Amino acid sequence: MKAHKYLEAAGISQADFLQGPTFSIRKTYNKLRGDFPKVQSRKMLCNNQGCPRWIFIHYLAIYGRLATKDRLIKWSINCNPTCPLCENWPESNNHLFFQCPVTHEVWEKILTWQGIQRQIYTWDQEQRWANKHAHGNNARAEIYRMALSGCIYYTWKERNMRVFQQKKKTTAVLVKQIIQDIHTKGEKKPRNAKRLRELNFYP
Incomplete structure (x- = not known):
């Protein structure tokens, strides 16, 4: 042979x-x-029913590749280090997701909408929680993955709108937009659609 x-x-x-x-x-x-260690974030990204642009931004956030102000300063780019969302603390990946008071409130409301009652963790702890509790193929896990990716995407989008266009949205508007987009995407899969019908369309 x-x-x-x-x-x-x-x-x-x-x-x-x-x-x-x-x-x-x-x-x-x-x-x-050969043997390779499994990537912990694979379930968050590969089995995610969210929009491709959500997943792409989620991927960059997981690996700390978003151009946050702390990274720009390390590249010797002169900029104001303050977070454009809360305008109080230095901007970093860990701050944006979800220690910033603005994004903290948005993520807290998204969790409550899903029926999840817990405190908001640091970015690394949020990833570990998601990898442990939302890695399955059931509707609750799939909707959680979509919600996390959607929240990360709209956080980054809102951040850029404030930096480059000086436009702002309230947390209520952001939460409503994320949830409505999740309903739109999730309705394409029957088991997710069934679960979403149990949740509010207008939070």
């Missing part, structure tokens, strides 16, 4: 292959690939 070198690389001899009752391409592939 011309492919015997690949079998040997996977730890399977040609004799074992010919004499064995079954052969699994999947197992051979996994042996050739």
Whole structure:
């Protein structure tokens, strides 16, 4: 066989292959690939029914790649370090999600809308909570993933509107927009639609 070198690389001899009752391409592939640690955020991003732009911004936030003011200053870009949302604290990824009083209020209302009663954690703690409690394929987990991505996206969008266009939206408007968009996207999947019908469309 011309492919015997690949079998040997996977730890399977040609004799074992010919004499064995079954052969699994999947197992051979996994042996050739080797062992890699699973990315904890994969469920948050890969199994997310939200808009692609939500997921993209969520991805950048997870890996700290958004151009927040603390990063701009590190790049020697002269700018006001104050958060444009609360106008009180230095802007950073950790501050925006969700220690800023404005985004804290938005995320708290989104959680309450889902029926989740808990305190708002730091960014790293929020990711760990999501990875632990919202990794399943049930409707509640899928809607949570959408809600988190939507909240991150609209937080970043509102931040940019205030920086570049000097326009502001209230927290009530932001919450309403996020929830209505989740309803619009979630209605496409029957089990999510059933769960969303149990929640308010207008918070």
